[in-house]
Amino acid sequence: MGLNVRDLACARGGLAMLEGVSFSISPGAALVLRGPNGCGKTTLLRTLAGLQPAFGGEVDCPPEAIAYAAHADGLKATLSVSENLQFWAAIYGTRDIDTALEQMNLRALAGRAAQNLSAGQKRRLGLARLMVTGRPIWVLDEPTVSLDVASVALFGDVVRHHLASGGMAVIATHIDLGLPEAEILDLSRFKARLPEFGVGDFNEAFL
Numbered sequence: 756m757g758l759n760v761r762d763l764a765c766a767r768g769g770l771a772m773l774e775g776v777s778f779s780i781s782p783g784a785a786l787v788l789r790g791p792n793g794c795g796k797t798t799l800l801r802t803l804a805g806l807q808p809a810f811g812g813e814v815d816c817p818p819e820a821i822a823y824a825a826h827a828d829g830l831k832a833t834l835s836v837s838e839n840l841q842f843w844a845a846i847y848g849t850r851d852i853d854t855a856l857e858q859m860n861l862r863a864l865a866g867r868a869a870q871n872l873s874a875g876q877k878r879r880l881g882l883a884r885l886m887v888t889g890r891p892i893w894v895l896d897e898p899t900v901s902l903d904v905a906s907v908a909l910f911g912d913v914v915r916h917h918l919a920s921g922g923m924a925v926i927a928t929h930i931d932l933g934l935p936e937a938e939i940l941d942l943s944r945f946k947a948r949l950p951e952f953g954v955g956d957f958n959e960a961f962l
């Protein structure tokens with residue numbers, strides 16, 4: 756099972772954003788999405804994750820194969836680090852939270868409430884959630900925001916381990932994650948042609 760995207764078109768706020776996006780990922784492979792701010796990376800990831808319908812084209816993979824990590828970490832503020840992971844493990848029907856605690860360097864913080872974590876620690880916990888989903892396709896939107904250099908390297912290792920065990924990843928990022936094996940897709944090439952009527956230079960600045 757892989758992720759196959761054919762001729763995908765995505766819209767945001769009712770405006771066409773991307774069109775003609777096609778790619779395939781097989782088990783063990785990663786795709787890094789690049790492109791300037793506002794070009795539609797988040798829009799594409801949300802469409803892959805099933806949070807918004809495609810405007811056209813196809814995403815061929817079962818929705819339950821995907822784990823999505825958005826800009827927001829989705830943590831339960833009053834639950835501890837362990838309790839957050841146990842909560843997500845229960846949602847996804849898995850059991851092991853120890854690997855995630857260990858690999859995301861959260862063991863020493865296991866008993867601390869999520870609301871009392873630093874920004875980077877919250878991000879590590881948000882990413883640790885991916886590991887307890889048991890899902891093969893990780894769809895990640897700027898996963899390294901707030902992470903220090905050591906944590907970026909830690910996360911790179913986690914992604915590599917996921918790929919080595921047959922997982923897949925689609926990652927929007929502006930930084931080098933240290934995944935030389937990943938393919939790069941620049942989304943600027945897929946910018947949807949704007950309707951001629953009513954969209955001049957002024958309006959385009961907001962698209």
Ligand SMILES: Nc1ncnc2c1ncn2[C@@H]1O[C@H](COP(=O)(O)OP(=O)(O)OP(=O)(O)O)[C@@H](O)[C@H]1O
Nearest residue numbers: 767768772791792793794795796797798799961962
């Ligand atoms: N809820 C919304 N309604 C209307 N337009 C939106 C909405 N959310 C985002 N947009 C617009 O859609 C376009 C694409 O946004 P998107 O978040 O997909 O870009 P991005 O490539 O992920 O950017 P960045 O690198 O800054 O994260 C932007 O021009 C943005 O202003």
